[in-house]
Amino acid sequence: MWPRERKEDFCLQICLIFSCALPRADCHVSHDSHQTANSTTKNFPCCTCDLEPRQTTAAADGSACHSCMILNLRILSASAARVPCLSSLFSLCRAFFWLVSLLLASLIWFILVHLSDQGNARLQYGLLVFGAAVSVLLQEAFRFAYFKLLKKADEGLATISEDGRSPISLKQMAYVSGLSFGIISGVFSVINILADSIGPGIVGIHGDSPYYFITSAFLTMAVVLLHTFWGVIFFDACEKRRYWCLGLVVISHLVTSGLTFLNPWYVASLVPIYIITFCMGIWAFFTAGGSFHNILKCLSCKQEDDSRVMMYSALQVPFED
């Protein structure tokens, strides 16, 4: 057990560290100038504890410091979403879900191929198309499953947190999950091609198009972006129970997958896919809360006051006396 004075000093030191982690402009500095001369406390040059300096020495249980720490923690957690560890955890989880969906889809395709007549080329092509469709549906199903998981996690985190609100924001999670989904899907579709592009040769000796690598790269980019946008739209649709949005997402995924079967006629596959990407991008932007007004405001603004005001007003600290 520490001696009381040491405990308070330590508490104040921690408080100081926390407070100084916040930007200066956010702080509300409050100290009585006429007390500083004969007080034994330190001035807190950065963030606020809003305490009378004399109270710090008198507080026997360190409750003033305790509340100071809570206040600073709250401020920090308000930008918790900027702390990367929570998001990356979720994105890894999401990537794993995509991998599982791919595994299931390929298992289904593999079994079907081996059960069927391997010599019949038309049948094999049909099975390939079917396999692609099954994979799309499985991916969307796993996306839905992940949404449910995230909802549960959200509720859980909310119950154990101090103020009843969970530290994660569903909108941000939608974006993160869509992005990780897109990244793992893109990685899987392009790594094989990248590995073979390291050698000295390009595709084409058997008559294929020599633009194979660059179109694969653009296709992968479209895939990554599409999955990100679909993630945002999907989660929002599930949240607000707009099932026609869900259906549209699934249909557009199927259409995109089907368009790739038009390769190597790259003009016919790549252009529509990019059109779909652009449309999905705009839809996701509006779903996430954007608007033209916001864009204009963003492009023309240098004002930072609004955000500060909003943040400040979010500080509803119950002071314990």
Added chain:
Amino acid sequence: GFFSSCEGNSVERKIYIPLNKTAPCVRLLNATHQIGCQSSISGDTGVIHVVEKEEDLNWVLADGPHPPYMILLDGNLFNRLVMQQLKGTSRVSGLAVSIAKPNPPQGFSPGLKCPNDGFGVYSKDYGPQYAHCNRTVWNPVGSGLSYEDFDFPIFLLEDANETQVIKQCYQDHNVPTDGSGPEYPLCAMQLFSHMHAVTSTVTCMRRNSIQNTFSINPETVCDPLLDYNVWSTLHPINSSEKVDPKKEFIMVATRIDSHSFFWNIAPGAESAVSSFVTHLAAAEALHKASDVHLLQRNIMFTFFQGETFDYIGSSRMVYDMEKDKFPLRLENIHSFVELNQVALRNGSILWMHTDPVSRLNKKLHIQNKKGGTVNSSVGANVTLQEVGFSQSLPPSSFQRFLRARHIPGVVLTDHQASFQNRYYQSMYDTPENIRMQYPEGLSPEETLEYVTDTAKSLAEVATVVARALYRLAGGANDTSAIQADPKTITQMLYGFLIKMNNSWFQSIIKPDLKGILGDDVPQHYVAVSSPVNTTYLVQYVLANLTGTVVNLTKEECLNPEKTPNAEKEMYDYAWVQGSLDPNSTSRVPYCVRSTVRLSKALSPAFELREWGSTEYSTWTESRWKEIRARIFLVASKELEIITLVVGIAILVFSLVATHFINAKADVLFSIPRDPGAVAY
């Protein structure tokens, strides 16, 4: 997921066409030099250019706008002149040679004009006027290409279909349009043949010993060429003891290996196969004679390996004889008969070469011998004739024996002065070269049995040799019963030149060796892993032709030391798998007892650890990791740079955009309400 290409590795299949039927040119080293070819460690790439006439070379050497080039050379242009031009330029990154069909009519030999010079008997101390082919150039067609050092890879395209694929790719993409260069993408080829050894045997053996001494996982860079000599005697001798010095032997010798510019391509029809097949037939004929056990001198039939590379086999045998490691000593050898290239006789003449320097000293012996051999040629369609007095011995194993001791001997060949063989030690020394022709439409079995004219001609030679040996060994009876069998000879020619995997060879080898009989054209290169297929087959054919079938079980045959009366030191026992029963799939194996043995053919330089020896052969072969070839299309540098720049630009743009959106996220995604509410 996206299935834009099929499964797994199909992208690689879209890009590359591998060339499977190729033979590389590898690096060989001797005491002072390295010969052969070398590629970079990650292969050499170049734009393909087909050179079918001399004018096409100008594009490669000067005009072409996309160096370096990978040349597809027609076989007829693979000569010293063209190769000198290619060696001197940096615009050539490799060469692929297609076999000329039919054989180049003017002859083609990448060997030296004076083979094995400096390792024979003629030097400045002994017959200097004959040294370095001063009087007779043995191989006038020889360009010496095999003994040059190239710094780019050279491959042989054995399959005409693959050559056609490459030419088609060239036609589709690389043909210059109206004087200006062709447009990208261009057809290119990549050759991998990186060799680990450099400079000379001295350097690479020193590096080997450093690796073996200091490294936990030693990496050898080169291996000496080695194999086994096959030898057998007419009367059995005790191989574990030394032979009585008063016993006299007549040594009969041939070489069984050949070489060409490319690795493991050595058909050697005239240079090796014809001679050892004749030798085998003569051995068979002698063993069948009725009174062989009464002959006063023994005959030793020896088949030397590695003679192409400065007499590896014969120099080792001479060394072993001198050092008492061989049952015989040099004193036991009464005379020496060697067979060298006997298939291309002009008319009926078979030439006898003798050493002019020693002849002056040993006139008496030679007279006896000559008398014997000339007499015995009566009745056969062969005329033995001596070459002129002032001609030296051709390159032969006999020269190594002469270096050690003056032994009377002759070398029998079909050429009087220069070789009749215009494809000496090249890939064109094929059955066509020795005029082996089969009628159309025969099955493999029938082809095996069909007696060609070549076989008949060689049978005559073998008969003469056998009769001469009989006389030399002291036989006094009539020799007309000694006849070589053309049927055996034609079977041997088929097996050693066309297809090893035939029913006769299958029946005379050990059961666990049947994997060595491949369906490819047989090659007779000495190689570094021993024994090679040729050595095994010569051993088993000799055992079959000169041995006897004994009634032993498999156990007894495989363990003769436990069998009473087996006399393990006198004989060699082999359990062979026998021929196929006509109506079943099983074979009837049996035990063969013969006097056939193997003796190690590794140059004494490696035993004595004299890597820089000029006395003994020091040939080694470099090691390598991978050897392959493939063709594909290459894109222009501009397209590659554009792709890279576009990619980097998109990356930078996306990073900037993400940072911007992230920084302004609260502005962009805010729903405008009264400021009391929470933004997130």
